[in-house]
Amino acid sequence: MNTHVASEGVIGVEHGPPRRWWRWLATTSHKDIGTLYLLFSLVMLFAGGALALLIRAELFVPGLQLMQPDFYNSLVTMHGLTMIFLVVMPALVGLANWQIPLMIGAPDMALPRVNNWSFWLLPFAAALLWSGMLLPQGGPAGGWTFYAPLSSTYGPPSMDFMIFAIHVMGASSIMGAINIIVTIFNLRAPGMTLIRMPLFVWTWLVTAFLLLLAMPVLAAAATMVLADRHFGTSFFNAAGGGDPVLFQHVFWFFGHPEVYIMILPAFGIISEIIPAFARKPLFGRLSMILAVLAIALLSVIVWAHHMFTVGMPVPAQLFFMYATAIISVPTGIKVFNWIATLWRGSLTFETPMLWALSFVFLFTVGGLSGVMLSNVPADYQYQDSYFVVAHLHYVLVTGSLFAIIAAVYFWLPKWTGHRYDERLGRIHFWLSVVSVNVTFFPMHFAGLAGMPRRIPDYSLQFADFNLVSTIGAFVFGFSQLIFLWVIFKCVRGGEPAGDRPWDGARGLEWSLSSPPPYHSFHEPPAPDVIAAEGPPAH
Amino acid sequence: MAADAISADAARAGPQRVVEGLTYWNMPQGVTDTSQHVYHMHMMVTLASAAVGLVVFTALAWTIVRYRRSEGAVAAGFSHHMGLEVLWTLVPALILIAMAIPTTRALLAINRPEPASGQPALTVRITGSQWKWRYAYPDLGINFASNLAAASREASRKGAGTRPSQVANYLTEVDRPLVLPTDRPIRLQLTSEDVIHSWWVPQFGLKRDAIPGYINLVDLVVRKPGWYLGQCAELCGVNHAYMPIVVQAMPAADFDRWAAAERERLEKERYAAQARPWTMEEALAVGQKTYESICAACHQPNGEGIPGAFPALKGSAIVRGPAPAHIRFVLKGSPKNPVMRAFGPELDDRELAGVLTYERQAWGNDMGDLITPEEVKEAR
Numbered sequence: 001m002n003t004h005v006a007s008e009g010v011i012g013v014e015h016g017p018p019r020r021w022w023r024w025l026a027t028t029s030h031k032d033i034g035t036l037y038l039l040f041s042l043v044m045l046f047a048g049g050a051l052a053l054l055i056r057a058e059l060f061v062p063g064l065q066l067m068q069p070d071f072y073n074s075l076v077t078m079h080g081l082t083m084i085f086l087v088v089m090p091a092l093v094g095l096a097n098w099q100i101p102l103m104i105g106a107p108d109m110a111l112p113r114v115n116n117w118s119f120w121l122l123p124f125a126a127a128l129l130w131s132g133m134l135l136p137q138g139g140p141a142g143g144w145t146f147y148a149p150l151s152s153t154y155g156p157p158s159m160d161f162m163i164f165a166i167h168v169m170g171a172s173s174i175m176g177a178i179n180i181i182v183t184i185f186n187l188r189a190p191g192m193t194l195i196r197m198p199l200f201v202w203t204w205l206v207t208a209f210l211l212l213l214a215m216p217v218l219a220a221a222a223t224m225v226l227a228d229r230h231f232g233t234s235f236f237n238a239a240g241g242g243d244p245v246l247f248q249h250v251f252w253f254f255g256h257p258e259v260y261i262m263i264l265p266a267f268g269i270i271s272e273i274i275p276a277f278a279r280k281p282l283f284g285r286l287s288m289i290l291a292v293l294a295i296a297l298l299s300v301i302v303w304a305h306h307m308f309t310v311g312m313p314v315p316a317q318l319f320f321m322y323a324t325a326i327i328s329v330p331t332g333i334k335v336f337n338w339i340a341t342l343w344r345g346s347l348t349f350e351t352p353m354l355w356a357l358s359f360v361f362l363f364t365v366g367g368l369s370g371v372m373l374s375n376v377p378a379d380y381q382y383q384d385s386y387f388v389v390a391h392l393h394y395v396l397v398t399g400s401l402f403a404i405i406a407a408v409y410f411w412l413p414k415w416t417g418h419r420y421d422e423r424l425g426r427i428h429f430w431l432s433v434v435s436v437n438v439t440f441f442p443m444h445f446a447g448l449a450g451m452p453r454r455i456p457d458y459s460l461q462f463a464d465f466n467l468v469s470t471i472g473a474f475v476f477g478f479s480q481l482i483f484l485w486v487i488f489k490c491v492r493g494g495e496p497a498g499d500r501p502w503d504g505a506r507g508l509e510w511s512l513s514s515p516p517p518y519h520s521f522h523e524p525p526a527p528d529v530i531a532a533e534g535p536p537a538h
Numbered sequence: 539m540a541a542d543a544i545s546a547d548a549a550r551a552g553p554q555r556v557v558e559g560l561t562y563w564n565m566p567q568g569v570t571d572t573s574q575h576v577y578h579m580h581m582m583v584t585l586a587s588a589a590v591g592l593v594v595f596t597a598l599a600w601t602i603v604r605y606r607r608s609e610g611a612v613a614a615g616f617s618h619h620m621g622l623e624v625l626w627t628l629v630p631a632l633i634l635i636a637m638a639i640p641t642t643r644a645l646l647a648i649n650r651p652e653p654a655s656g657q658p659a660l661t662v663r664i665t666g667s668q669w670k671w672r673y674a675y676p677d678l679g680i681n682f683a684s685n686l687a688a689a690s691r692e693a694s695r696k697g698a699g700t701r702p703s704q705v706a707n708y709l710t711e712v713d714r715p716l717v718l719p720t721d722r723p724i725r726l727q728l729t730s731e732d733v734i735h736s737w738w739v740p741q742f743g744l745k746r747d748a749i750p751g752y753i754n755l756v757d758l759v760v761r762k763p764g765w766y767l768g769q770c771a772e773l774c775g776v777n778h779a780y781m782p783i784v785v786q787a788m789p790a791a792d793f794d795r796w797a798a799a800e801r802e803r804l805e806k807e808r809y810a811a812q813a814r815p816w817t818m819e820e821a822l823a824v825g826q827k828t829y830e831s832i833c834a835a836c837h838q839p840n841g842e843g844i845p846g847a848f849p850a851l852k853g854s855a856i857v858r859g860p861a862p863a864h865i866r867f868v869l870k871g872s873p874k875n876p877v878m879r880a881f882g883p884e885l886d887d888r889e890l891a892g893v894l895t896y897e898r899q900a901w902g903n904d905m906g907d908l909i910t911p912e913e914v915k916e917a918r
Binding site: 066067068069070073076136138147149150154242244245278280309310317321325328329335336337340342343346347348361364372377381383385452453454456457458459536 | 562583588590594601602608614617619634642693694707710734740745747767770778780782845846
């Protein structure tokens with residue numbers, strides 16, 4: 001405290017946060033920016049969730065009760081874009097912002113001003129995207145995959161809003177990725193070798209490279225659609241000699257790495273939480289890291305498994321099937337290593353652990369349906385059916401989103417200095433984990449029986465499963481209000497968390513006070529601290 | 539209670555068509571050679587996944603029950619085990635290889651052209667179109683569009699008076715089903731005239747995209763007569779949910795009789811129509827029929843359109859404006875909006891003259907003028 005006053009008085013080196021809104025607008029602190037990302041993501045979670053509930057409400061019974069089909073299509077589109085680009089990705093970047101400097105013993109991110117800009121682009125991108133819904137012709141309605149020519153020649157004017165929003169979100173992601181790579185390569189504390197880095201940092205390092213690879217490709221696809229719409233080109237217009245299938249190749253060359261961008265950091269989170277509550281080091285650290293690298297490499301050669309029904313040559317179908325199926329090997333290694341970490345541990349079941357364990361169960365469900373989808377003959381039926389909707393929600397909701405929620409419960413005491421309400425956390429968990437299965441499991445059956453995705457209305461054959469899904473969705477949606485309340489209460493106050501609220505947790509962030517000082521690791525952590533908080537010698 | 543209400547509704551709705559092999563929990567086994575392969579691969583991967591899942595979940599559940607600190611479990615210190623790690627890399631890899639072999643065989647079998655059985659394949663061209671399917675038999679000189687049945691379309695409107703459960707075959711009935719012979723090789727040619735659609739009939743184990751600029755070829759043999767259902771599987775715009783597929787498969791001899799009768803009927807109809815004088819009654823009859831099968835999908839049977847998506851024709855400035863501009867608009871399509879495409883290539887002069895007259899007369903537009911096929915011909 002004395003040094004703080006003295007230095008501020010003399011040379012102004014020790015700058016604490018400025019006051020009020022200016023602090024949040026102009027901040028270059030990784031902690032403030034992490035908080036901004038997470039709060040933004042939380043707001044958008046409820047926005048995207050409201051869209052999902054409107055979708056489920058329309059699907060409650062056959063017939064059109066609430067909306068016209070074009071509005072339904074724009075709901076489907078906006079729900080997908082919002083959840084992917086404005087919820088899951090910002091939440092993961094927010095966690096990276098908060099945690100990576102703390103976990104590698106760095107004072108801040110390497111490029112703090114770029115960091116501020118990456119965040120502040122997002123609200124404007126979101127406003128641009130959502131304002132398309134206000135146009136008289138309605139919001140973008142071609143699905144988040146915006147296949148041409150439905151989105152190019154036939155797209156409503158709001159497609160242009162969506163294209164520019166994608167450009168802005170892409171710029172934000174690319175800058176965020178560069179910042180994370182530069183931080184990890186340059187700002188690690190002495191003694192924090194790459195191989196000793198926590199798994200969360202490792203997964204984010206790999207993810208950041210995937211982002212650099214994938215986002216420019218998405219920008220290219222969007223720009224080509226823009227050119228087809230306004231500049232007289234015919235990239236995807238068959239009448240002008242273009243190729244509608246080319247769009248799908250370009251889009252999925254981004255799209256498949258994208259799904260790993262959303263799941264690899266989740267793997268990292270789970271690899272931090274399970275050892276903490278098993279009170280045992282992570283099993284097979286090295287094979288965990290190699291598995292992440294293998295998944296990332298494979299993820300860029302499997303894109304056309306989203307396109308088995310476009311009429312590809314058989315050898316191409318075989319190649320993409322084999323490559324896709326192989327991904328299950330490194331993914332399996334991760335699941336087995338988590339189980340081996342739990343094996344002969346000393347387990348307790350605080351809220352973060354409950355979410356992490358449910359992640360292992362339910363992500364495995366999504367992973368297994370993923371292996372099923374890779375089977376080309378079977379995929380002739382699964383493709384574009386509700387089976388795919390079930391699969392993608394198991395990996396994205398009970399995968400990515402559950403891991404993000406687990407991470408928030410895990411690190412919230414560190415960020416705020418208070419313990420959250422454990423009882424409410426458990427209620428939130430149990431309501432969510434039951435209702436999420438009631439929502440998504442029946443979709444497997446609807447899809448197998450022949451229900452296509454992205455339809456506002458269906459024949460009576462599919463009525464039962466849709467009714468059940470809608471009930472589950474509403475319980476799941478409203479359960480998330482408990483999450484909001486838990487966070488609000490915890491930020492406002494609560495029992496002091498102490499430096500290490502979880503006795504089994506290891507990592508440099510736990511060597512700091514809770515909340516950590518506004519500027520942490522001015523001095524690199526001592527070698528013995530790094531050794532004590534790091535993995536056991538191999 | 540609810541079940542009673544539904545069955546009462548169904549009784550009012552009239553006969554429910556008997557459709558082959560609708561399933562509830564699982565994929566149908568289907569009635570083509572392809573669908574047999576598809577079904578067996580599906581069951582193989584499902585059972586393998588279930589088995590792997592069972593192992594994983596049992597191990598997880600075991601750790602959760604067995605190693606609780608509250609039960610006095612003390613943590614061990616181990617952090618790796620080369621043998622185990624190699625084991626759970628190799629075993630899944632072997633399972634994958636074991637599944638890849640039959641899958642590769644099945645895929646090659648599905649994509650092998652049908653063995654020559656002495657008969658040439660029957661060619662059927664399927665064209666996706668916002669929002670209906672067009673079926674053509676180029677060798678037989680038959681072609682027609684297949685639209686959602688009017689009763690379903692009416693009940694599917696937001697705020698419709700009838701509930702879906704009160705309509706027979708809600709969203710699973712069309713004005714004209716695709717007719718196919720059984721036990722005869724069929725070659726489908728799939729394409730689209732606007733956006734990408736996907737032709738999916740689960741009973742055939744067949745989903746293939748209909749893409750503008752492409753002709754996708756699919757060979758199949760249907761093994762069992764009956765009615766089969768499907769629908770468009772690729773998001774294709776506003777009425778994506780409302781372009782169902784209904785297939786009637788019949789023995790080859792019946793199919794030949796159907797085709798001959800159909801050709802004869804079409805010719806007779808064309809001849810009779812040409813012979814009838816072009817009066818207001820004739821124009822309105824032709825026009826209403828054409829309107830309901832082509833135009834109503836967007837502009838709605840009541841001519842009111844859907845606000846924000848499809849303009850109303852009731853009171854429309856174009857419809858109530860000078861006839862030549864109206865003719866040109868429908869003939870050549872909208873200069874601004876590709877969804878309102880040129881109907882010149884698709885409809886003949888009588889149909890166009892009829893539908894133009896009908897639009898100008900119906901829903902209180904009351905223009906009272908009769909558009910003649912000659913006027914349309916001149917405007918082409």
